[in-house]
Amino acid sequence: MNWKNQIWIVAEHREGILAAVSLEILGKACHLARQAGKTAVGVVLGKNVDGPAQELVNHGAHLVFQLETQDSPYYQEELAVHILARLAGDQRPEIILLPSSSLGQELAAGLAARLETGLASHCVDLAINEEGILEQFIPAYGGIGKISCPVKRPQMATIGPGVFPRPAPISDPQGLILRIPVQEEEPLRAKTLSLQLDPPRGKPxxxxxxxxxxxxxxxxxxxxxxxxxxxxxxxxxxxxxxxxxxxxxxxxxxxxxxxxxxxxxxxxxxxxxxxxxxxxxxxxxxxxxxxxxxxxxxxxxxxxxxxxxxxxxxxxxxxxxxxxxxxxxxx
Ligand SMILES: Cc1cc2nc3c(=O)[nH]c(=O)nc-3n(C[C@H](O)[C@H](O)[C@H](O)COP(=O)(O)OP(=O)(O)OC[C@H]3O[C@@H](n4cnc5c(N)ncnc54)[C@H](O)[C@@H]3O)c2cc1C
Structure with a gap:
């Protein structure tokens, strides 16, 4: 199978549960992929992430890179940038999409800097034009501005929760999951040692x-x-x-x-x-x-x-x- 023209969705998850926004972005990515002859690729990083990887396939991802960390159970931003930049260098995705959550924003900025490409944050819509360029829409100057990145690759964007509808699971998922073990090769400058979660208040x-x-x-x-x-x-x-x-x-x-x-x-x-x-x-x-x-x-x-x-x-x-x-x- 030809995995060229990849649209990556870097998925966010916590304790084995995929964030709804990742599925919403995947739904849009699958739509764009169908339209423009590209491949929707989920990327999920962490320890014990079989569940999120399978969920991406169940919702239409053609391929999932399951990057299994071996060491800390916690998400480490520096490690994530390093691993994703290396995989992107190898796979050369056309487009990388991430949630505009606090983790997603931090990761997107770090990754865009490492890959020396542009990043449009908080997009409210995405399209692919006739030249195959990603059009990224954001509110600006009292209207909706269109951003495109015609030269540098990958084209990168973040999208917030609720912008795109959540797709239903597909009836016959055929996507492939590639498990890749990853390790901390160098000591990290900053490391998450524990997490304290605020209990949710009121209705989402x-x-x-x-x-x-x-x-x-x-x-x-x-x-x-x-x-x-x-x-x-x-x-x-x-x-x-x-x-x-x-x-x-x-x-x-x-x-x-x-x-x-x-x-x-x-x-x-x-x-x-x-x-x-x-x-x-x-x-x-x-x-x-x-x-x-x-x-x-x-x-x-x-x-x-x-x-x-x-x-x-x-x-x-x-x-x-x-x-x-x-x-x-x-x-
Ligand atoms: C890149 C970027 C991203 C942004 N993203 C967001 C975003 O996601 N969400 C967001 O909300 N903003 C965002 N902003 C900020 C946004 O541009 C506005 O500044 C913000 O939405 C204004 O909030 P406001 O309407 O509460 O305040 P204001 O514009 O200050 O309006 C306050 C209103 O209250 C009214 N008022 C005052 N006193 C009373 C009273 N006693 N009774 C009744 N009415 C009263 C006034 O008439 C006024 O209309 C963003 C800005 C940028 C540049």
Missing amino acids: LEEARAVVAGGAGIAGPGDWQLIEELALLLDGAVGATRPPVDEGWVKEELMIGQSGRTVQPDFYLGIGISGELQHTVGIERAKMIVSINNDPRAHIFDQSDYGIVADYREILPLLLAKIREKKKGLS
Whole structure:
């Protein structure tokens, strides 16, 4: 079989579980591969990664490089860059795609630097043009910018969770898994010795049917609790724009938009959010968008099904009281 024209998906996994975003990227890669006569290749690195490798095949990968580390059970970024750069030098993939998670971003940057090629981060779409060049779309300058890398190879991009739909398993997986043992050849300059995971809080954003998102218009961490309470009452998830994350009111994993998550709830309520494209690309698939903003010219209203021009400090206490009352009546 000819493994030329490879599109790599460098998969992310934790404790033997493949991250959903890796399957989403694989789905897109398979689509591009079919369109452009290329090969979708999963790359999975770590100890005991039979499960993630098989899952990639089950979801359409034509080939998986299963790079089995022998030493530390933990992901080591420096080692990953070294191993992937060597494999890329050998296989010469046309395209390398990674998740724009914190691990994926770090790995992508290190790998692009090592391979002396370009990298487009936080893409919101990908296409292959008639010349076979990868077109990488990102929100920029108030619109969607197209980035391409016509000379250097591989062409590299990162994509966030929820940007592409998750593919269903294929009925007759035929992909091949190549197991390659890898070893630490030199001592690493920095090494992960243990991991402490935060327990997940509330509903995952991508799965929530209602999302209550707050922005820079929220006055502070005290008022942020109103956002959390409303999300809880609606049995939904909390989301945010960049400023509340920068302020430390909310974890980065709850940021919606180009550098964050893409959500598709039945109901999205944006409070104190101006509607910058970097945020709104993440809510395009919401079925109903409602926003509260005290500036009638805020861009978020252009995208909203219902807009409330008001100070959230007046509206939210009324809304919370009304919902509490309704819920009480139902119980
Ligand atoms: C490369 C890049 C990637 C980025 N990625 C992301 C991303 O993934 N997600 C993201 O969110 N941002 C991202 N950003 C940042 C983005 O450009 C915006 O700066 C950000 O989305 C603005 O957040 P905001 O709407 O909360 O704040 P602002 O733009 O400051 O808007 C605050 C709004 O609150 C309103 N307001 C103020 N007081 C009240 C009140 N009392 N009641 C009601 N309304 C009030 C104001 O009228 C205003 O419209 C990115 C930027 C770059 C350059």
